[in-house]
Amino acid sequence: MNGLRVITSGVVLGAILLSGCGNSAEPDEAQQEKSPVMNENPGETQNAEVIKKGVGDVIQSIKGMETELSAEADPERIQEMGKEMSSVWDSIEKQVEDEYPDWYERIEKNLYPLIGESGNPEKDLEKIKRLSKATKEDLQLFLEEVN
Numbered sequence: 074m075n076g077l078r079v080i081t082s083g084v085v086l087g088a089i090l091l092s093g094c095g096n097s098a099e100p101d102e103a104q105q106e107k108s109p110v111m112n113e114n115p116g117e118t119q120n121a122e123v124i125k126k127g128v129g130d131v132i133q134s135i136k137g138m139e140t141e142l143s144a145e146a147d148p149e150r151i152q153e154m155g156k157e158m159s160s161v162w163d164s165i166e167k168q169v170e171d172e173y174p175d176w177y178e179r180i181e182k183n184l185y186p187l188i189g190e191s192g193n194p195e196k197d198l199e200k201i202k203r204l205s206k207a208t209k210e211d212l213q214l215f216l217e218e219v220n
Contacts (some may be wrong), residue, residue, distance in 0.1 A: 120168055121219055127165030128212050128219070131184075134158040135209045138191065139202070148196055155191025158184075176215045183208040 138154045141147065162184060170177040187204035190197060 120172065124165050124168055124172070125216060125219055127161060128216050130161045131158055132209055132212050134161060135187075135205050135212075139205050142198055142202055142205070146198055148194075151191050151196060151201070155188050158191075159188045162188075173215070173218075176218070180208065180211050180215060183211060
């Protein structure tokens with residue numbers, strides 16, 4: 074019986090202590106005013122950061138592909154880089170499409186053909202170069218708008 078009282082007391086004491094976690098004397102509104110990022114929707118800032126990082130990663134993939142093209146143009150490596158580019162874009166694609174539909178359409182006009190061409194067995198290196206340049210320019214302009 075004493076063991077039950079000790080356990081019950083411990084549970085009650087733990088609940089009291091945990092209920093105080095995260096509470097402060099200031100209301101939430103006062104805490105938000107002191108926040109360095111004063112944004113009505115904090116999720117937007119987080120989404121923009123995710124998008125910026127993802128777009129930056131896609132740009133890096135394109136630059137890597139351009140380097141490969143100017144070096145030895147290993148078809149397997151180009152295909153692998155195209156898959157990597159596609160994977161990175163896929164991770165942010167839905168957010169870009171939802172939040173920036175015009176930019177999404179503009180970017181996909183060159184990006185998807187670039188990814189497709191990188192996977193072709195008979196690669197058109199000049200076409201890949203042209204699509205890489207156009208896609209990279211669009212992504213960099215998009216990044217300027219997101220900032």
